[in-house]
Amino acid sequence: MRNYLGLLTAIILLFLISSCKSGEKLYNKGRYDDAVEAFVKKLQRRPQDATSLELLPKAYEQSQIQHENKVNGYLASNDPLKWESVRREYGAMQKLYKAIQASPAALAVVKPKDYRSELTGARENAAEVRYDRGMELLEKGDKMSARQAYQEFAATLKMVKNYRDAQQRMDEAFQLGTINVLISQIAVRSPYFQFSADQFRAELIQNLQTRNINSFVKFNDERIASAQQIRPDEYLEMQFYDFEVGQTYVDRSQRDVSREIEDRPLKDTSGKLIKRYMTVKATIYIVKKTVISRGLLDYRITDVNNNQVLRQDRIPGSYTWVNQVGSYRGDERALSDEDKRQMGGVDMAPPPPQELFLAFTKPIYDQLASDLQYFYNNMQ
Structure with a gap:
């Protein structure tokens, strides 16, 4: 226990010595604000510390000279925002004032200046x-x-x-x-897919609003904007172009496979076992259905006031749905590990066209949202 108390005392003394040296080192480096704060903290722990009592007034005086010289320099400049720099200097001095006021030992050797009125004036x-x-x-x-x-x-x-x-x-x-961007209804020639296109647009508008792409850009649904009489500044027009949904390909294949495997051994005339081999065969049947959906989205952003096209592009998208069913006839032992992985599966019908439409537009949607985010984050 005695050794523990001795070690603790040594650590405390070492900390106090290093703290004092730290303040003195800051003072010698000309970092007077930091030195003042270091000396004040030291005096709060050891009010009779000789080094801090001696150097604190000098550090504060030098700090005050530095800041007031900067203030005079800013006031003499043509910088239209010079009062913000002046405010910063007075703020630094007021911080030192508060620190010294909180320490009786520091206040006994330094009479800091209260810069509240100067700080208020600079702010105003x-x-x-x-x-x-x-x-x-x-x-x-x-x-x-x-x-x-x-x-x-x-x-x-x-x-x-x-x-x-x-x-x-x-x-x-x-x-x-604020720029009001009106997002048009999407032109889709097939009424069968209009609901999916409306979903695409609704999700796009919601996503763009959630992303908060630019606080000065507001995206509006064409129908809602019309009902609320919102005057658009820009018009985002979209049209699906050259799209096909549910292009189906069926590939049926079969192949024969065989393997040589070890058969039951036979005994020769002397009674010795002789290895025998046999060939096993099977026929593999694979039915693979591939449904491809793809298309292009044209989009164009137009300035309503002068009809100038601000940005336009074409974004491709695609989605491939695959279903495979595998079976075999013959001896299972003829199948390799890869053959076995192709076995099984359930013969499924492809998703309905509406789902396929949304699936192939997903990458288009992501790219369009990124394009718009880049465009409006870099607008002038």
């Missing part, structure tokens, strides 16, 4: 600059400027919560900057 000025930039962009009236204005108003509210009517203006910018 930064918010005003962002707000004015947002209003200037909003007044341009185009979607790109509105999206930029939205970001400016969001930055305004980050600086000062409930700043003037920034929230209202941000909502206004969002509405103006």
Whole structure:
């Protein structure tokens, strides 16, 4: 027990010594903010620590000089967002103020400056600059400027919560900057597959909305948009082209197989066993049904205002359904392991055309969703 207490004491002393050296090392490297925090923490544990009491005032003074020099430099610059940099410097100094205030030992040797008023002023000025930039962009009236204005108003509210009517203006910018994409009904010449095409479109719209591809892009069903009188900005038109569903191929094959196997041995005249071999035969029958469904989807995105085609492409898709049944006649011993794997199976009817339609459109659906995500994430 005594050895354990001795070891624990040694570890604590080593930690305190290293902590002190750490603060002094930070000070010597010119990292005055970090040094101040290190000395304050040390004084909270050991209020009489001589090194910390000596170097803390020097570290704080140097830190204050550094930050105020930066503030003066920012204020003299032409950077329109300079108040945000000023706010950052005052924020760093206020953090040191709070740290020193929380330590009586540190407060005894340093009288830190309270930068609350300077910090508040910098925030107000930064918010005003962002707000004015947002209003200037909003007044341009185009979607790109509105999206930029939205970001400016969001930055305004980050600086000062409930700043003037920034929230209202941000909502206004969002509405103006949003692109309403109207997704048309899919043209399918065969009424037999129209329900499947509608399912394809419904799932696409739901997926695009769930993906949140771009906060400024809203996808709308053509029928719903018409009922709600939503004015479209872009029109996504789709048409299945050159598609076939349920192209069936039946392949019947048979082949003869044989193997030489060991038969029961015979005894010769001397009574010695003699190995004998025999050939076993079988005929394998394989019926393989293959149903192929495939097609192409043409899609085109058009700007409603000027009828300009923004993007168009053609996406292929296919699905192959296979059913195989294997049987044999003859001696099972003639079958190899591979032959046996082909045996069995149930003669099944292929899925109905509606299912086959959805199956071959699945890869088209995935590719189209990815294409749209790329397009709208990279829009200007």
